[in-house]
Amino acid sequence: xxxxxxxxxxxxxxxxxxxxxxxxxxxxxxxxxxxxxxxxxxxxxxxxxxxxxxxxxxxxxxxxxxxxxxxxxxxxxxxxxxxxxxxxxxxxxxxxxxxxxxxxxxxxxxxxxxxxxxxxxxxxxxxxxxxxxxxxxxxxxxxxxxxxxxxxxxxxxxxxxxxxxxxxxxxxxxxxxxxxxxxxxxxxxxxxxxxxxxxxxxxxxxxxxxxxxxxxxxxxxxxxxxxxxxxxxxxxxxxxxxxxxxxxxxxxxxxxxxxxxxxxxxxxxxxxxxxxxxxxxxxxxxxxxxxxxxxxxxxxxxxxxxxxxxxxxxxxxxxxxxxxxxxxxxxxxxxxxxxxxxxxxxxxxxxxxxxxxxxxxxxxxxxxxxxxxxxxxxxxxxxxxxxxxxxxxxxxxxxxxxxxxxxxxxxxxxxxxxxxxxxxxxxxxxxxxxxxxxxxxxxxxxxxxxxxxxxxxxxxxxxxxxxxxxxxxxxxxxxxxxxxxxxxxxx
Amino acid sequence: xxxxxxxxxxxxxxxxxxxxxxxxxxxxxxxxxxxxxxxxxxxxxxxxxxxxxxxxxxxxxxxxxxxxxxxxxxx
Amino acid sequence: xxxxxxxxxxxxxxxxxxxxxxxxxxxxxxxxxxxxxxxxxxxxxxxxxxxxxxxxxxxxxxxxxxxxxxxxxxxxxxxxxxxxxxxxxxxxxxxxxxxxxxxxxxxxxxxxxxxxxxxxxxxxxxxxxxxxxxxxxxxxxxxxxxxxxxxxxxxxxxxxxxxxxxxxxxxxxxxxxxxxxxxxxxxxxxxxxxxxxxxxxxxxxxxxxxxxxxxxxxxxxxxxxxxxxxxxxxxxxxxxxxxxxxxxxxxxxxxxxxxxxxxxxxxxxxxxxxxxxxxxxxxxxxxxxxxxxxxxxxxxxxxxxxxxxxxxxxxxxxxxxxxxxxxxxxx
Numbered sequence: 103x104x105x106x107x108x109x110x111x112x113x114x115x116x117x118x119x120x121x122x123x124x125x126x127x128x129x130x131x132x133x134x135x136x137x138x139x140x141x142x143x144x145x146x147x148x149x150x151x152x153x154x155x156x157x158x159x160x161x162x163x164x165x166x167x168x169x170x171x172x173x174x175x176x177x178x179x180x181x182x183x184x185x186x187x188x189x190x191x192x193x194x195x196x197x198x199x200x201x202x203x204x205x206x207x208x209x210x211x212x213x214x215x216x217x218x219x220x221x222x223x224x225x226x227x228x229x230x231x232x233x234x235x236x237x238x239x240x241x242x243x244x245x246x247x248x249x250x251x252x253x254x255x256x257x258x259x260x261x262x263x264x265x266x267x268x269x270x271x272x273x274x275x276x277x278x279x280x281x282x283x284x285x286x287x288x289x290x291x292x293x294x295x296x297x298x299x300x301x302x303x304x305x306x307x308x309x310x311x312x313x314x315x316x317x318x319x320x321x322x323x324x325x326x327x328x329x330x331x332x333x334x335x336x337x338x339x340x341x342x343x344x345x346x347x348x349x350x351x352x353x354x355x356x357x358x359x360x361x362x363x364x365x366x367x368x369x370x371x372x373x374x375x376x377x378x379x380x381x382x383x384x385x386x387x388x389x390x391x392x393x394x395x396x397x398x399x400x401x402x403x404x405x406x407x408x409x410x411x412x413x414x415x416x417x418x419x420x421x422x423x424x425x426x427x428x429x430x431x432x433x434x435x436x437x438x439x440x441x442x443x444x445x446x447x448x449x450x451x452x453x454x455x456x457x458x459x460x461x462x463x464x465x466x467x468x469x470x471x472x473x474x475x476x477x478x479x480x481x482x483x484x485x486x487x488x489x490x491x492x493x494x495x496x497x498x499x500x501x502x503x504x505x506x507x508x509x510x511x512x513x514x515x516x517x518x519x520x521x522x523x524x525x526x527x528x529x530x531x532x533x534x535x536x537x538x539x540x541x542x543x544x545x546x547x548x549x550x551x552x553x554x555x556x557x558x559x560x561x562x563x564x565x566x567x568x569x570x571x572x573x574x575x576x577x578x579x580x581x582x583x584x585x586x587x588x589x590x591x592x593x
Numbered sequence: 594x595x596x597x598x599x600x601x602x603x604x605x606x607x608x609x610x611x612x613x614x615x616x617x618x619x620x621x622x623x624x625x626x627x628x629x630x631x632x633x634x635x636x637x638x639x640x641x642x643x644x645x646x647x648x649x650x651x652x653x654x655x656x657x658x659x660x661x662x663x664x665x666x667x668x
Numbered sequence: 669x670x671x672x673x674x675x676x677x678x679x680x681x682x683x684x685x686x687x688x689x690x691x692x693x694x695x696x697x698x699x700x701x702x703x704x705x706x707x708x709x710x711x712x713x714x715x716x717x718x719x720x721x722x723x724x725x726x727x728x729x730x731x732x733x734x735x736x737x738x739x740x741x742x743x744x745x746x747x748x749x750x751x752x753x754x755x756x757x758x759x760x761x762x763x764x765x766x767x768x769x770x771x772x773x774x775x776x777x778x779x780x781x782x783x784x785x786x787x788x789x790x791x792x793x794x795x796x797x798x799x800x801x802x803x804x805x806x807x808x809x810x811x812x813x814x815x816x817x818x819x820x821x822x823x824x825x826x827x828x829x830x831x832x833x834x835x836x837x838x839x840x841x842x843x844x845x846x847x848x849x850x851x852x853x854x855x856x857x858x859x860x861x862x863x864x865x866x867x868x869x870x871x872x873x874x875x876x877x878x879x880x881x882x883x884x885x886x887x888x889x890x891x892x893x894x895x896x897x898x899x900x901x902x903x904x905x906x907x908x909x910x911x912x913x914x915x916x917x918x919x920x921x922x923x924x925x926x927x928x929x930x931x932x933x934x935x936x937x938x939x940x941x942x943x944x945x946x947x948x949x950x951x952x953x954x955x956x957x958x959x960x961x962x963x964x965x966x967x968x969x970x971x972x973x974x975x976x977x978x979x980x981x982x983x984x985x986x987x988x989x990x991x992x993x994x995x996x997x998x999x
Contacts, residue, residue: 567685578822
């Protein structure tokens with residue numbers, strides 16, 4: 103069920119209404135039922151994969167509390183093994199087929215909805231039990247709800263058991279403020295997706311899809327991709343968070359004005375936040391605390407000195423993390439290259455931390471100096487946009503070709519999506535520009551710590567209705583008619 | 594405790610280890626800083642951090658870190 | 669009472685939103701052929717009912733058909749009409765005015781194309797009388813569709829806001845209340861009261877040859893369309909309706925470029941004909957080298973059509989309808 107489909111919103115309406123009609127102590131079972139229905143609607147066969155994940159997490163959790171490594175390793179292996187099998191087998195086959203004499207047939211494997219997200223979520227639970235950060239859940243139904251809660255199934259955020267499960271199982275009282283806040287957030291998410299992302303997608307699809315014919319518009323393509331990806335992904339997250347909020351459940355934030363980031367590291371603390379914190383807690387720290395990393399740290403201190411040795415080890419860990427992030431994005435070399443690009447740049451930054459500190463001191467610059475802040479934001483924005491060549495292209499060859507061609511005289515074209523109808527193109531372009539202006543305003547207010555939805559709540563009820571209706575009418579007026587779906591829905 | 598604060602200020606200059614009680618929560622220490630500190634403290638005090646120890650509560654203040662080091666030394 | 673007061677703004681908001689959209693639908697969505705057509709099939713019985721696409725609506729003249737066969741006939745075919753829409757139109761007619769025979773115009777170009785944000789279907793759904801058929805149509809057309817398509821269908825016409833005044837004038841007229849065709853007279857295309865949408869002999873459209881092929885990418889659309897087509901045949905079986913499937917003529921120049929496509933389309937329909945009981949008349953087939961023992965249907969030259977796709981001009985359409993009617997009278 104797509105977030106923009108009628109059946110999905112009917113399900114949400116039924117879910118929220120039913121939630122408050124049921125007695126508080128069994129409201130969680132209603133949520134479980136709705137989540138199961140949502141998942142089964144995608145395909146009854148997919149439900150089996152979800153049940154498999156729930157079963158391994160439940161049994162694994164009960165066993166992992168013993169502290170034995172094998173007790174947690176086996177369910178993790180099963181879960182990630184399932185994910186790897188479904189997502190990466192054909193990629194492996196395609197790599198092997200490049201060898202002379204090898205012609206392995208491709209397998210028909212369907213990727214169950216949200217498998218990347220719920221696999222990470224249940225793996226996090228298993229490790230938290232193993233590391234005694236939480237008690238194992240003895241009720242399999244409650245654990246099933248944590249893993250399958252439907253608003254986050256399609257594209258996250260990736261939740262933590264300790265903070266999410268108590269909220270899911272506690273029956274929250276009706277509070278009309280939460281309903282208003284939720285509806286406001288949902289409408290904002292729909293606007294971002296329908297008005298901004300879907301229109302930017304027209305440019306992205308055209309420029310990337312016909313890159314051999316339309317040359318030179320690479321930078322326009324990645325800029326539009328920035329808009330599309332951010333509006334699409336954060337829009338979907340807003341919808342998920344808004345739905346949960348209507349029932350008194352606070353899911354974790356996944357974005358924090360990422361394009362205001364000062365460094366690439368800062369960007370990854372603001373973009374897909376829950377993936378970043380998951381990687382930090384369950385991959386980065388275990389790697390850096392492992393024996394082989396300890397040995398490497400001691401040796402690199404001896405070879406390179408304290409500072410460089412430290413940066414070297416953290417750099418290695420970063421590269422590993424980001425290669426994993428790249429692989430998570432998809433089974434293709436250009437995604438791995440995308441991960442490497444980010445990892446290597448962040449690792450390189452670590453080597454120069456001390457030097458940067460000295461240069462800034464000698465030039466009398468601090469991180470609060472206005473022009474320097476602007477410079478850092480622009481620099482980071484450029485670095486991130488270059489990475490989109492690797493993310494959005496379908497091959498390394500395309501990424502390189504488009505990047506090279508971008509340094510020509512032709513930088514921009516409003517009519518590239520349909521040269522036969524320049525007026526329509528201008529309308530779309532202005533829609534994107536206006537949408538970005540609104541998004542920028544809201545982002546600046548949020549960055550300054552203002553509660554934008556709080557401002558919405560200060561309006562009288564009829565004012566809120568007018569605003570929300572107006573927003574939906576804008577979605578109808580300026581939205582696109584290509585049903586492109588959500589980018590991260592197939593992860 | 595003072596020795597620890599001195600060491601921490603050497604590893605991570607510019608951070609107020611003496612007074613702050615929300616080093617992680619306020620973003621004064623990043624995950625890279627945590628890893629740097631862990632590496633140095635393991636070498637200095639001959640202890641082993643485990644993944645379960647890397648939680649905000651243990652790194653939010655020098656005092657919390659000191660108590661963790663004591664626990665790890667006893668183990 | 670407190671809960672009621674808290675819920676009142678939400679209920680008011682929903683009513684306001686739905687009300688605004690009903691108003692916009694009234695203002696922006698113009699009066700179109702399907703309103704007249706669906707009214708007629710819901711209130712009158714025809715012996716022959718024609719279903720299909722714009723090829724069918726411009727190639728088959730019910731007046732000529734009736735003249736030759738002596739049977740009453742009506743043309744419900746329209747541009748944007750997919751097999752799903754044909755199925756529900758027939759089901760709607762069968763509620764109270766079941767036809768004796770249905771002539772289904774088969775345009776394989778539709779079968780390979782993606783059907784989304786379908787204006788024609790959405791309008792048809794709205795003008796259909798409330799019944800289990802309409803509910804089934806809603807479920808199949810909209811339920812999994814975009815929320816704008818369901819609640820705000822006026823957005824499909826967001827390129828024609830300049831017609832608002834004209835729309836309101838028509839909807840307030842007697843002709844509209846009588847389901848008359850006179851309001852269509854000054855539009856781009858005329859529709860006659862029997863559903864025929866004739867294209868004048870002088871009309872000139874896009875002569876480019878469409879790019880048509882069955883592929884892995886469009887196989888899923890073919891599957892969906894084939895399923896609805898079979899549902900239509902099953903409905904005919906249940907209701908005792910004779911089914912005839914017709915592919916209208918295709919310009920010779922187009923056939924020359926797209927021969928593999930039309931050949932495969934013919935073979936696919938032959939495969940379905942092996943499972944179901946219906947007559948299949950492919951007026952594109954003879955030009956593709958039909959065996960000599962089959963009837964020699966004529967080859968249709970480009971001047972018979974207004975465009976490269978195959979929309980017949982009125983003179984050629986009436987000649988074709990006569991041919992078709994003679995064929996139908998034989999069986």
